[in-house]
């Protein structure tokens with residue numbers, strides 16, 4: 142009996158303690174709450190379906206936006222310097238810091254910009270106006286000429302070809318095509334081709350939403366054919382070409398090593414990792430992810446190939462490292478619906494470098510079963 146009463150006394154004191162703790166927590170809760178986050182205007186995601194106002198060049202749809210003085214934007218077209226793909230944003234309070242929104246002051250400035258010669262006004266951009274980042278500018282032909290940017294132009298044969306705008310006259314522009322010929326193309330039949338402006342895959346996604354099959358097919362074809370790599374910030378995005386492409390080899394390794402090329406490529410990622418490792422003497426990691434069959438294994442092989450080539454020497458470790466792949470694949474790969482040569486395990490590949498930058502060892506670990 143005594144033990145029971147002792148237990149119940151212990152329990153009740155425990156309960157009291159818990160109750161006291163609970164009350165203290167409740168009373169202290171508001172103090173511990175993190176301060177409310179400052180309000181940030183909601184930015185439109187880059188992968189959003191494009192607003193119906195953003196029309197493709199060449200589509201009959203015209204923008205129908207009233208300017209402050211009642212004139213339609215269309216009327217400004219001649220002075221606009223042949224605008225295409227202009228990004229129209231929501232008007233908000235000018236106190237907003239978002240570069241994606243237009244204050245009424247900005248709108249007024251841009252209207253003056255159009256009415257006058259844009260170049261003259263640009264230097265006098267009022268301090269209070271947030272300056273557009275270059276990729277946020279209205280896509281203006283004169284800007285393209287000045288910066289020598291490439292464009293896709295819709296030719297008479299309904300094919301899209303990359304070219305460079307040389308000059309404009311009226312509604313036409315002379316465009317230097319990649320084969321060296323110069324053609325006159327209506328300025329509405331352009332699409333910015335500079336990858337920094339196209340934002341690579343994101344704009345392809347937007348084109349998907351625009352449902353322009355001919356443009357989309359053509360661009361996808363070119364991306365798949367010529368450039369399987371693009372970048373989203375520091376992240377490299379690779380599209381599996383499902384065929385041999387001329388994007389690898391010792392010449393390209395040398396070009397990336399000597400920084401003659403800076404277009405997105407797995408070699409450029411490997412180069413950055415290698416040079417930062419040598420500079421900072423810190424370990425570097427390259428994480429390759431994607432769905433089954435997306436090309437992770439091939440990409441990893443290319444990265445290793447690059448590291449082996451630039452680290453120099455004919456060290457046997459380097460050739461062994463390259464040869465491990467086929468042995469591991471013989472044991473660990475299988476044919477699946479998505480991939481004829483699907484790795485059935487994840488891999489952690491560690492490569493050790495000497496202080497001089499040569500490969501001196503490697504370790505491959507199978508991480509986890511994949512399904």
Ligand SMILES: Nc1ncnc2c1ncn2[C@@H]1O[C@H](COP(=O)(O)OP(=O)(O)OP(=O)(O)O)[C@@H](O)[C@H]1O
Nearest residue numbers: 381383384433434435436437438439480482483484
């Ligand atoms: N860069 C490339 N160039 C040419 N072909 C490629 C490339 N990347 C992938 N492929 C092709 O796609 C196939 C699948 O690629 P890979 O095995 O690398 O995919 P994965 O993402 O590793 O798939 P899993 O997760 O199933 O192992 C390859 O066997 C190859 O035929």
